[in-house]
Amino acid sequence: MARSPAAAAVACLLVAAVLLPVAAAEKAKAEYVKYKDPKQPINERVDDLLSRMTLEEKIGQMSQIERANATTEVIEKYFVGESPDAAVLCCRCL
Numbered sequence: 001m002a003r004s005p006a007a008a009a010v011a012c013l014l015v016a017a018v019l020l021p022v023a024a025a026e027k028a029k030a031e032y033v034k035y036k037d038p039k040q041p042i043n044e045r046v047d048d049l050l051s052r053m054t055l056e057e058k059i060g061q062m063s064q065i066e067r068a069n070a071t072t073e074v075i076e077k078y079f080v081g082e083s084p085d086a087a088v089l090c091c092r093c094l
Helices: 005-030 042-052 055-062 072-078 084-091
Strands: none
Touching: none
8 A cells, every 4th residue: 555645754754753852862962071061060171171182282272373374274273272261271281
């Protein structure tokens, strides 16, 4: 017995309604990072973020350059930071 296009569309929507929330919940679990969680203590968030950064990224965060030189290429190549506060955080780990 062949299904009508409308019945097939309804079936697809029902399957999507069930599977999408499950997939989204699994993705959220897999992508949890402590430094993005405002409920965590600041020191733990900072330690988590610094543990994820490479030495090059930490050095880049401590580097301040003239705005005229801050091209996308320079920022991406040298991980140049834009906040003096980031430099203070990075000094903890060097």
